[in-house]
Structure formats: C-alpha cells, structure tokens
Amino acid sequence: MSWIRSYESIRDFDFETEVAVVGFGGAGGCAALEARRAGRSVMLFERSSGAGGSTALSACEMYLGGNGGTALQKALGIEDTSENFRAYLDACFGNNCDPDRVSMFVDGAAQHFDWMEALGIRYNRSLFSGRDVVAMTGDSLQFSGNERVNWFAKRSKPVPRAHLAADADHNGGQVVMAAVIRNVEEAGVDIRYDARATALIQDAHGAVRGLVVRMDNRDYTVRTSHGVILCAGGFIMNELMTRQHIPHLEGISTRHGNPGDMGDGILMGVAAGGQAINMGQAFFGIATYPPADLTYGILVNGNGQRFVAEDSYIARIGDAALKQPDGEIYMFIDNRHFDRPHYVQGIEIVAVGETVAEVEAEAGFTEGTLQHTVEFYNTHAAEGRDPLFDKAANWLEPFDTAPFALVSYRLADIKQTAFTLGGLDVLPTGEVVTPNERAPIPGLYAAGRTVAGIPRTGAGYASGMSVADVTFFGRAAGRQAAAAKPNNALPAGADAAEG
Ligand SMILES: Cc1cc2nc3c(=O)[nH]c(=O)nc-3n(C[C@H](O)[C@H](O)[C@H](O)COP(=O)(O)OP(=O)(O)OC[C@H]3O[C@@H](n4cnc5c(N)ncnc54)[C@H](O)[C@@H]3O)c2cc1C
Numbered sequence: 001m002s003w004i005r006s007y008e009s010i011r012d013f014d015f016e017t018e019v020a021v022v023g024f025g026g027a028g029g030c031a032a033l034e035a036r037r038a039g040r041s042v043m044l045f046e047r048s049s050g051a052g053g054s055t056a057l058s059a060c061e062m063y064l065g066g067n068g069g070t071a072l073q074k075a076l077g078i079e080d081t082s083e084n085f086r087a088y089l090d091a092c093f094g095n096n097c098d099p100d101r102v103s104m105f106v107d108g109a110a111q112h113f114d115w116m117e118a119l120g121i122r123y124n125r126s127l128f129s130g131r132d133v134v135a136m137t138g139d140s141l142q143f144s145g146n147e148r149v150n151w152f153a154k155r156s157k158p159v160p161r162a163h164l165a166a167d168a169d170h171n172g173g174q175v176v177m178a179a180v181i182r183n184v185e186e187a188g189v190d191i192r193y194d195a196r197a198t199a200l201i202q203d204a205h206g207a208v209r210g211l212v213v214r215m216d217n218r219d220y221t222v223r224t225s226h227g228v229i230l231c232a233g234g235f236i237m238n239e240l241m242t243r244q245h246i247p248h249l250e251g252i253s254t255r256h257g258n259p260g261d262m263g264d265g266i267l268m269g270v271a272a273g274g275q276a277i278n279m280g281q282a283f284f285g286i287a288t289y290p291p292a293d294l295t296y297g298i299l300v301n302g303n304g305q306r307f308v309a310e311d312s313y314i315a316r317i318g319d320a321a322l323k324q325p326d327g328e329i330y331m332f333i334d335n336r337h338f339d340r341p342h343y344v345q346g347i348e349i350v351a352v353g354e355t356v357a358e359v360e361a362e363a364g365f366t367e368g369t370l371q372h373t374v375e376f377y378n379t380h381a382a383e384g385r386d387p388l389f390d391k392a393a394n395w396l397e398p399f400d401t402a403p404f405a406l407v408s409y410r411l412a413d414i415k416q417t418a419f420t421l422g423g424l425d426v427l428p429t430g431e432v433v434t435p436n437e438r439a440p441i442p443g444l445y446a447a448g449r450t451v452a453g454i455p456r457t458g459a460g461y462a463s464g465m466s467v468a469d470v471t472f473f474g475r476a477a478g479r480q481a482a483a484a485k486p487n488n489a490l491p492a493g494a495d496a497a498e499g
Helices: 026-037 053-057 071-075 082-093 099-118 169-187 239-245 264-271 292-296 314-322 356-363 369-381 465-483
Strands: 004-006 015-022 042-045 190-192 196-202 208-215 218-230 282-284 298-301 329-334 349-353 404-408 418-420 431-433 440-446
Touching: 015 026, 015 208, 015 264, 015 465, 026 042, 026 053, 026 169, 026 218, 026 465, 053 169, 071 099, 082 099, 099 465, 196 218, 196 264, 208 440, 218 264, 218 465, 264 440, 282 314, 292 329, 298 369, 329 356, 329 369, 349 356, 356 369, 356 404, 440 465
Parallel strands: 004 196, 015 042, 015 218, 042 190, 218 440
Antiparallel strands: 196 208, 208 218, 282 418, 298 329, 329 404, 349 404, 431 440
16 A cells, blocks of 8 residues: 555646645544634544544543643642643653653643633533542542652652543543534534545655545545644554554553554655654553552562552553563452452452462462562551552551452453554654654644654553643644645745646
C-alpha cells in the first residue's frame, strides 16, 4: 500500500476544502472545531461509521492544571502553579519530552478546561481524595497518577489534576465526545463517515496538498489549500507495528483498543517525510486496585521478590511488571486486607496458608524466598518505612492476620487496556517535522496519539494525560492549519504540472 500519491499526477479533484482532518476522535474533533471557528472550510474524514475513537471508549479523565489552577481546582481552593505542574511532568518523563510542548501545555491547560466546559460538558465542583483509577463517586476531580507516591511527592507537591465529567462514571468518553460532536456539527464541519484516508497527496516540492479517501468502495481525491491534520489515533491494533516496536507486549492480551488504531496516521506522516519517535513506549496498566485496601498487599515476582512501590499508579505497576521474568506477577496479602480487584476479573488464588511458609510451599516458590521478603517488609512496615521502594507510610502495615494468600496477576492471564505513546515528531503547533532539521513539512499537521505527545512512558503516565494532550494539541493543530498561508503561496513551480 502506498501512502503517498503525487499531486502532479491528479487532473481533477473530487473535493476542495481549506482544511482536511483525518479521524474523528478527541484530537480530530477539537482540531476540526478550531479550524472551523477560525473561518476555514473543514472536511473531517472518519473510517468508522460513527465518531468517537478511543476517546469515546475512555473514561475521558483529563489531566489539567497549572497557571494557578483550573476553574475546578480553584473552586475547591486547590492552587496549582505552572512550576509545580511542570515539576511533576519532569518527574514523570524526565528528558523524554519536548520542553516547548510541556511549556505550552502547563501554561494553557487551565484555560483548556474552560474551553472544554464551554462545549457543554458539566463538571461537579467536588474532590475525590481516595485511591481509585476513576472516581465512581460523582466527584469531578481526583488524584489519578503517582502524585502521592513518595518518589514523586519529593519532587513536586501532590495536586489532584484528573478532571472527570459529572456523573459519567466510566462513560466519560461518551459524555465528552457527545459534546464535541454536537459542537463540530453545529459549527458546519463537513463530516464523512465510513471514509478511510488511504494516502496523502504531496507535490514535487514536498508540500502536502490533500489526501485520498476511500468511500463507497471508491477512491476520492481531496485538495486542501491550508492543510491536512492527521488525528488517526495510535497503532495498538496493528499487529505488525506492535511486534516491531513494542515486542515486550507480544503475547499479552492487551488489544482492547479502538479497532481504528491501525497506525494509518503515523504511516502516512512518515511516508510524507516525517519521523516517528518514542515508538517503543505504551500504556499498559495492571489494575491491582480498586479497592484501595489492596494497596496494603505486596507485589512479588516468581522469585518472591518485590519490584515496585505498590501505591503506584496502574501503568507504573504495569511497566515494572513487564520487566519481571516470565511475566510471573503475584500479590501477597493477609486476610485483614484481602479483597477482589474490581478491574481484573477471574483472578486466581494460587495459594492460601496459615503461615507464609505454607503459602510459599503451595505456590511452589523456592524455599525461603517469599518468607524473607515478607519478614523484611513486616519489620520495616512496623516502623512506617519501606527502605526498598519507599511506599508511603499510610499504606504500610505488617501482615499479621492469617490466613495469608497469594493472588495471580500473571501477565498471560490478565486482559488490560493498552495504547501506544509513540508517533510522529511534531512541533507544539502540530506541524509535522522532518528528521534531524525538524523542518515543518508544508501542509501537514498531526495531533493525538498519532504523535509523540506529553505522555511518553507508561512508568510516568497518569490517567487523563492522553485525553488532555489530544484535545489540547488537537486544538493547536487546528488553529495552526487555519492560520497557514494557502498552498498557492508556496514557491513557484509547485503548481507547474497542475492539470
Ligand atoms: C478503554 C480505554 C480507556 C481509556 N481511558 C483514558 C482516560 O480516562 N483518560 C485518558 O487520558 N486516556 C484514556 N485512554 C487513552 C485515550 O482514550 C486515547 O489515547 C485518546 O483518546 C486518543 O485520542 P485520539 O484522538 O488520538 O484517537 P482516537 O480517539 O482513537 O481517534 C482516532 C480516530 O481516527 C480514526 N481513524 C483511524 N485511521 C483512520 C483513517 N485512515 N481514516 C479516517 N479515520 C481514521 C479512528 O477510527 C478513530 O475514530 C483510554 C483508552 C482506552 C482504550
């Protein structure tokens, strides 16, 4: 399949538009809306029969803050400076970031909340301060990542930043996308469903001048004067790409993403001269909680050794779990704190015993391994310390109530959501850039999981970082394309062979 068609080879175009957007998820919807509000004609192509993408599948928590705080944070008396927000993101991703992108985000994220709310999405002015992946309490603000994990809390003051649409529970994505769709339709964007973009149209000078779209079993050509914005999601459902870039997820039942996550946008962007970066990184979570009480348990590998602070966010736990031999992951817990995890169905209790030694023997662990781990943990937990992983003191209690149990979280057994965090290298404005010089490719923009955005590792990820990134930078790409000089202002010769 060729992802590029030559501009000069096309005599007549089926459609003319100023801006074309590929993909109607969170990024594409926001990009189309901003471009349209800036006065451009916009065509939006979606390969599925309806809008939403992964964004609609998600809980649509949005990780926002900085600049003093969002309206919701402020209403609850929570101050969130840009410096503190940035310090947290630095702790999450270190040098694996585009500093300009981070600056734009921490300075603009609070106002982005106002923009989203103005679409008609309702947010309750209330905080859930417990430990959960998605608050099921009707509260619209929560801690959703590693903010209160000691390693992070020592680097940035913990602030709740995950914004959740009111009363949406797990269906926040549908609530948010319903508002996005309504606004996009009302703005007069020309939306085409069952319309898969199959190629970019590029001229001899490298400028992107349109795209080819497959509709009704026929290829249509679309000419754009201001730009094409690729918002086609990530590539978790593309077997070849995942095998090539994230082989450590091979064999794990992770493919619960949106069927459209086939990497089309990334492949088109690379074919046009862009560069894909950060392709080896993905979100893969092991939801050991809720209920929060399970945080008192310890996670061990097949050698009976701990490997992570158990009060970490699910993706940090998942990232550490993937590094353990043979995907052997277990939770050891006592009767006082035992419960069944809400998100992992059908967990297997591998061993139960009146003593740790009994559990160890029944599970087939090498004698002494689990006993040593539990003894060491208990000794320090009694003092409120975790010298190995610095789990926060409020989650440290010695295991003292028999029976004890070992529960399986073997990677081969659990079905968890995954999505990719690598994609096209773009400027914060959404301009797709070339390798090395990072020169913008005229007429080509991208946003959402088609690009390498703010969240770049599972270990640093927090719930809400992806949707915040895709909607915030989708808007930026829409504005940038709308403001671009039209293609007919490109260097002479660009149109020489136009029919
Ligand atoms: C179950 C689940 C829960 C999640 N929960 C959260 C959460 O609470 N908070 C959070 O931040 N993140 C969450 N995520 C991740 C987040 O939802 C996604 O990373 C994000 O929504 C991606 O947005 P997007 O606009 O880039 O892509 P999408 O929303 O997937 O949109 C891309 C669209 O492009 C279309 N498309 C693809 N190829 C083409 C083509 N060639 N032509 C035309 N159209 C095309 C697709 O069909 C799709 O509709 C979750 C993910 C899942 C799967």
